[in-house]
Amino acid sequence: MTTHKLLLLPGDGIGPEVFAEVEKVAAFLGQAGIVRFEMERGLVGGAAYDAHGQSISDADMQLAHEADAVLFGAVGGPKWDSVPYDVRPEAGLLRLRKDLELFANLRPAICYPALADASSLKREIVEDLDIMIVRELTGGVYFGEPKQIIDLGNGQKRGIDTQVYDTYEIERIGRVAFELARKRKNKVTSSEKRNVMKSGVLWNEVMTALHKREFADVQLDHQLADSLGMQLVRWPKQFDVIVTDNLFGDMLSDVASMLTGSLGMLPSASLGETNPKTGKRKAMYEPVHGSAPDIAGKGIANPIAMIGSLGMALRYSFNLASAADMIEKAIAGVLDKGLRTADIKGAATSTVSTVEMGDAIIAELRKGA
Numbered sequence: 001m002t003t004h005k006l007l008l009l010p011g012d013g014i015g016p017e018v019f020a021e022v023e024k025v026a027a028f029l030g031q032a033g034i035v036r037f038e039m040e041r042g043l044v045g046g047a048a049y050d051a052h053g054q055s056i057s058d059a060d061m062q063l064a065h066e067a068d069a070v071l072f073g074a075v076g077g078p079k080w081d082s083v084p085y086d087v088r089p090e091a092g093l094l095r096l097r098k099d100l101e102l103f104a105n106l107r108p109a110i111c112y113p114a115l116a117d118a119s120s121l122k123r124e125i126v127e128d129l130d131i132m133i134v135r136e137l138t139g140g141v142y143f144g145e146p147k148q149i150i151d152l153g154n155g156q157k158r159g160i161d162t163q164v165y166d167t168y169e170i171e172r173i174g175r176v177a178f179e180l181a182r183k184r185k186n187k188v189t190s191s192e193k194r195n196v197m198k199s200g201v202l203w204n205e206v207m208t209a210l211h212k213r214e215f216a217d218v219q220l221d222h223q224l225a226d227s228l229g230m231q232l233v234r235w236p237k238q239f240d241v242i243v244t245d246n247l248f249g250d251m252l253s254d255v256a257s258m259l260t261g262s263l264g265m266l267p268s269a270s271l272g273e274t275n276p277k278t279g280k281r282k283a284m285y286e287p288v289h290g291s292a293p294d295i296a297g298k299g300i301a302n303p304i305a306m307i308g309s310l311g312m313a314l315r316y317s318f319n320l321a322s323a324a325d326m327i328e329k330a331i332a333g334v335l336d337k338g339l340r341t342a343d344i345k346g347a348a349t350s351t352v353s354t355v356e357m358g359d360a361i362i363a364e365l366r367k368g369a
């Protein structure tokens with residue numbers, strides 16, 4: 001059995017609480033002989049700032065570079081609101097994404113039937129929903145230069161952000177989307193605003209050419225980003241994989257996340273380029289939610305997004321799809337039994353704690369192992 005190197009970065013707030021549960025799941029998988037992990041532990045966010053005045057240390061960054069995957073909890077909280085900008089907790093997350101060149105952000109939006117009533121949309125629209133949003137994460141308007149505020153000297157100022165995409169950036173995110181689609185329902189919807197943006201025209205051209213050249217077996221549709229936003233809430237089940245740029249992906253993935261009910265349910269993956277020599281790619285897995293200071297320390301956080309993030313690591317970094325399926329089945333199993341943390345309580349009469357939810361998922365895993 002191959003040993004996989006995992007760097008654990010629990011972070012702040014509810015990060016360490018949900019992390020304790022995912023570590024129990026990882027230990028179970030090890031004991032059951034399903035996967036063997038070699039784990040290192042580091043500090044990120046406010047916890048790292050308190051320890052050494054940085055949001056992530058160079059030593060921990062080195063561990064991140066050496067790991068096969070990074071498992072990340074959450075960072076931030078009011079305690080660090082007034083620390084200098086470049087060492088604020090979120091800077092640790094941005095440094096990890098930037099230094100590891102994690103250009104592809106994968107956010108699945110899955111609606112478990114047992115939770116369909118927790119969505120703001122009608123049950124029939126979201127029940128059994130399973131879509132994947134692939135967002136370009138390191139380019140586009142968030143990073144393009146010039147990026148500045150100019151004083152025009154006449155009492156006016158001008159704010160400038162620049163949307164820039166090169167062919168290679170569009171091709172590599174496109175490849176991630178098409179390859180994912182081949183393992184799913186074989187359909188990609190590419191989204192931009194080619195009607196008003198030059199970068200959108202290029203995005204559309206490059207995706208079309210890449211599709212023709214390398215992925216003609218996959219169905220490709222193009223949809224303007226505003227229209228796609230509308231379709232996501234009208235009939236989301238028409239989509240399989242959606243690929244889009246950094247800005248539109250930021251917004252559309254948040255819209256998609258709310259289709260599924262709660263932030264506490266949503267895992268994510270951020271992937272880098274595959275190294276042609278080793279066949280491995282840098283990767284970080286984290287829940288979509290933040291450090292939830294309002295409930296931190298109360299033992300009531302939902303650990304499912306964190307545990308689902310380990311499931312994504314098994315699928316996308318370690319090629320262990322059957323183990324990832326086991327985790328998803330175990331999560332569906334506890335939900336079917338009516339177990340709920342407070343955030344997904346719905347009509348349930350009682351709720352379970354973070355630890356009880358983790359234990360229940362392990363009990364389900366044990367049944368399936």
Ligand code: NAD
Pocket residue numbers: 014018073074075076077078090093263264265286287288289290291292293294295300301302303305343
């Ligand atoms: P948040 O995701 O932390 O919380 C939003 C709401 O969802 C809160 O009411 C919270 O209690 C609830 N919630 C989130 N996760 C939950 C879970 N697992 N179980 C139950 N309920 C859950 O977002 P926020 O309140 O906007 O931000 C709080 C802090 O987290 C800020 O410092 C922010 O900068 C940081 N943040 C970090 C990340 C990250 O680490 N990736 C992401 C978003 C926000």
